[in-house]
Amino acid sequence: MSDTPDSAVRTYIAQYRAAFLDDLAEWLRIPSVSAQPEHDADVRRSAEWLAAKLKETGFPVTEVWETAGAPAVFAEWPSGDPDAPTVLVYGHHDVQPAAREDGWHTDPFEPVVKDGRMYARGAADDKGQVFFHTLGVRAHLAATGRTAPAVNLKLLVEGEEESGSPHFRALAERNTDRLAADAVIVSDTGMWSETTPTVCTGMRGLAECEIELHGPDQDIHSGSFGGAVPNPATVAARLVAALHDENERVAIPGFYDGIAELTPAERELLAELPFDESEWLRTAASRATLGEAGYSTLERVWARPTAEVNGIGGGYQGPGGKTIIPASARLKLSFRLVSGQDTDRVEELIRSWVASLVPAGIRHEITFGGATRPCLTPLDHPALQAVARSMSRAFDGEKIRFTREGGSGPAADLQDVLGAPVLFLGISVPSDGWHAPNEKVELILLLKGVETTAHLWGELARALR
Amino acid sequence: MSDTPDSAVRTYIAQYRAAFLDDLAEWLRIPSVSAQPEHDADVRRSAEWLAAKLKETGFPVTEVWETAGAPAVFAEWPSGDPDAPTVLVYGHHDVQPAAREDGWHTDPFEPVVKDGRMYARGAADDKGQVFFHTLGVRAHLAATGRTAPAVNLKLLVEGEEESGSPHFRALAERNTDRLAADAVIVSDTGMWSETTPTVCTGMRGLAECEIELHGPDQDIHSGSFGGAVPNPATVAARLVAALHDENERVAIPGFYDGIAELTPAERELLAELPFDESEWLRTAASRATLGEAGYSTLERVWARPTAEVNGIGGGYQGPGGKTIIPASARLKLSFRLVSGQDTDRVEELIRSWVASLVPAGIRHEITFGGATRPCLTPLDHPALQAVARSMSRAFDGEKIRFTREGGSGPAADLQDVLGAPVLFLGISVPSDGWHAPNEKVELILLLKGVETTAHLWGELARALR
Known part of the structure; x- marks a missing residue:
């Protein structure tokens, strides 16, 4: 039994889908390229746009936080329930550089919807995946009849992730009290493929x-x-x-x-993923694998x-x-x-x-150089199970599998500074072209993201209570 | 018993010393920097100057030989004796780049004589060491009363040694007949020190x-x-x-x-050199030695x-x-x-x-890249003994010791192309500053070079007959 009836969520999303996509397109038109000083004003405009949109969404607290570099956006929506756990969502509003002449078929900062995809710089990395939280929390309220989320919901959306997050840790450390949370949801990753929904459980x-x-x-x-x-x-x-x-x-x-050595159960779960080594080698632009004896390629890049x-x-x-x-x-x-x-x-x-x-x-x-600590949420952690359940509900009951990320991210700073477990919720797929020309997001998956978060706050409220 | 009375040689050299140094200074004023295209005309002028000076010295044949790069100078003075062996002297008339601002105390192309030294780019490497052959052969004739040298004497003075001798081998191969010799004397090396006269026996x-x-x-x-x-x-x-x-x-x-492994006798001779490892490390600008186990530093750089x-x-x-x-x-x-x-x-x-x-x-x-073969003349080779004897006579009967060179040179091309043993006669010392600012030659050693060659043609004529 869930507290957000799935059909009510879908009905609500269908009703607001067009306005949601229009709003996202408006945000994507702001070229918030943090690596290029000539776009400093755009990065700021992007932060202000987002803060205003979150206010409009219903967040009673929305603030633009200054850093020694580009500004971040903080928003907060208390549950009203004194026993409710607190969840902090992490994302970023800056984007990678993009220019038509790099091979874009259309203007990277003029979103185009075609064949069920929205093409624009930032569509997947990371504006689309930040933005699904706006319609998601509204759908959560509409379907449950609540006036505030089931968790104390906080958002921190930084403006320098594509430049290596140089001021992020300091920002988190200055605001430990405001950011305090029982769990962190990182909304800046992806899943295995269109047909294999997955939840990432950790980063190296x-x-x-x-x-x-x-x-x-x-x-x-x-x-x-x-x-x-x-x-x-x-x-x-x-x-x-x-x-x-x-x-x-x-x-x-x-x-x-x-x-932490991989357990037999973890190895089994990884082995279940439909991994095609020759396809993976193509992605790696390489001709042979080479790595630690006794481990599979996925184990080598994710868990070793x-x-x-x-x-x-x-x-x-x-x-x-x-x-x-x-x-x-x-x-x-x-x-x-x-x-x-x-x-x-x-x-x-x-x-x-x-x-x-x-x-x-x-x-x-x-x-x-600056080191980043690894983060890993155990497979049986109740919050991780809550994320997987929410996702499964959005994906028509499909089994959710588990992945990891080989890279490292600023999420680890939140884990360190806040002492909270980090969970990853991403609906982007490898073909979305992060950092590449013709970046896009699959609209069907974007709306699955909305739907997942519509369920997530109820699921997490129960899991973390 | 020698055929060139030592005192007659010295008298002759003393008489012409001033003119000899004036002529050398004139040659050193030509900035024949082969590595810098703006000096192409100077390199040619240097070749023409040398050819004219060799003609004046008495060489009946003097020619400027064209290459695909800078010109070389060839000169020949037949002995007149049908049984006389033929000796080819190798040197170069181009010099390393030099500019006042590199740390020269005086203009590198305006020779200055001070404290018994002549300072100028090329004074030691290699104009000084080519030029001692002019007064040397005249002293040889004067002291023996001959009208032609005791050997068929040939000189080949290239113009691209400081640029890696890119066209030298081809030049030698085109002129095998003209260059044919029973021995090659390389006049482009040095000796151990002012107080330890040595003859180099090979190059790696x-x-x-x-x-x-x-x-x-x-x-x-x-x-x-x-x-x-x-x-x-x-x-x-x-x-x-x-x-x-x-x-x-x-x-x-x-x-x-x-x-060719070092013989016990060769190792003993090398060990006799007054080698100061800390001084050597200073020259190497290094703080420790490291090399093949079981060999001394000199063995490592010369013979391994x-x-x-x-x-x-x-x-x-x-x-x-x-x-x-x-x-x-x-x-x-x-x-x-x-x-x-x-x-x-x-x-x-x-x-x-x-x-x-x-x-x-x-x-x-x-x-x-282009490979260079090693060359090594056995210690008991009669021509090597002749070089050592000539040098000993110039150095007041001092014992001549034997060294090698760790580097490689175009001499090896002559060895290959002509099939003749290569001998090294150099009077430069490590402090002469080859390729460095304030290059100089010790006048006393320069004149010992003249004196050595005054004896050498007679010694070689006997040794090679």
Whole structure:
């Protein structure tokens, strides 16, 4: 028994569908490209537009929050029920750059509806997936006869996600009290495919470092000195080669200590997904898989920690040859982390490991970038089950499967700062073209998103009570 | 008993010393920088100046030889004795770039004599060391009363050595008959120090290659795909790491096959040189030695083959991080070779070794640059003994020790093309500052060079007869 009758929800959505799509199109017309300073005013206009729309939707509190960069939007709608749990929705209102000449068939900032899809920059990433919450909460109220949501509903929609969320954590930390929640719903991911609805249960964390290796004071002649002094480019290469053992496991001592291993049940669920490796390789623009022995490709990218070299450089890189021992070399490494790995401890392990491998005569410096902690919600967590149930109701009772994300996101900051479990609700599909020309959202899925959130607040109110 | 009375030689040199230095200074004023197209006319002027000066010296044949690049100078002075051996002297008349603002105390193309030294670009490398042959052959004639040298004397002075001698081998091959000789004297090296006169006995060879490694069609996201596809930068690094074993020996199968190992006598001679490792490290601008186990530093740089990475690049090298698996990576490797290593065979070994290590999913291309064969004259070769004896006479009977050069030079082309042993006669010292600001030559050593060559033609005539 649900508290939001499914048919009432559908009737309500059908009634307001056209106005909802018109509003979304209006928002998509604002080119809120956070990476391009010439669009700073557009990003601000986008925040103000959203705040006004949320006010119109019924949120009694709507605020534009300033940061050291682009503004975020905060909105709040108290339940009125003193026992109601609090849920914070996360999304972003900025978009990736887009220009007609990149291969767009139509103006990226003039939305076009065609063949059941809306084409525009931000249609899926992330305006469409933020915007379904507006009609969703109205449908929730209409179908239940409530005047306020079943949960204390908060929204935080940032304006710098496409620029790496440089000020997001500070914003969250300054506003811990206002943002406090029992669960976070991240509305910025996707599902497996049009025909396989899924809920993401976690994201990998990230540690990044840059290693500078200094040898001779300047490039020296490899004829005069070759074979007799340490070469910093060789040392850089040896570090990279030592990153993995012969089974492609990360060989840094202690790296795997305490990680959450996949349970047989989790492996079974992942194996159930209709995974086509040759299709996946096409998406990866690659010709072969290679990874940790004993794990499937999906397990490798979603549930196993990794070490990758993102950049390496040293010595002469121009045309032809130059017989030198270079003065220095540089490495950029990134590590994807999984539940159980602490970013501070991993950085300490990396630091010691590097120091143990650099030979006498080579000076090294290691600099860490901002780390992101992994997040993972257990499959039996009541809030995760509530998300899956809501989605299943929207998808005509279909079985909801579980995925993960290999990347990392600012959601992990909310997990850290608020100490709340993070749940992911996304209806975008791989073909939506995030960051690519002709980004689109499938209207049928967008409305399933509306429908899912119409059920979600009731489901979560029960699950978290 | 020598055929050139030492005192007669010295008297002659003392008499013409001032004119000789004035002439050298005039030549040094021509900025024959082969690497800078704006000096093309100067390089030609330098060749013409030298040809005229050699004619004035007495060479009956002097010619400017065209190449696809800068011109060379050829001169010939037949002995007149039908049994006389033929000797070809090699040098170059082009110089490295030089500009006052690089740290020169005086104009690099306005020679200054100060404290017994002549400062100018090319003073030591290589105009000074080519030019001592002019007064040398005159002193030889004056002291012996001959009208022609004791050997059939040929000079080949190229104009592109500082640009890597790109057309030198072709020039030699086109003129095999004219250049035919029983021995080649390379007049473009140095000796151990002011107080330790030495003769170089060989140079290492060189093989160079560039390896391109291609992975994904474009850079891909290391969160989405990291840990599951091969990374070309990792493969590049693993190749470099696999170049050496734990004893810093080159680990390419077959690399050491057939090489001329140092004899105990040769090792003893090298060990006798007054080698100061901390001083050597200062010259190498390095802080520690590292090389093949079981060999001294001098042995490593002079007598052992090596593998060095001259350049490595792949992925993101800008500021900060970028979480990608790069589409490609590049390596530039060079290999110093010693006597017994065939460049073609070494290239084949490298090719097979690379192919054996590149994993499925990575495409690779390997390109070899022009290789140089090693050259080494045995210590008991009569021509080498003749060079050492001539030098000892110039250096007041001092013991002449033997060195090698770690680098490679166009001399090896003459060895190949003419099939003649290559001998090295150089009076430059490490402090002369080749390729650096304030290049100079020690006048006392320059005149020892004149004196050595005054004895050399008689000594060689006997040794090679």
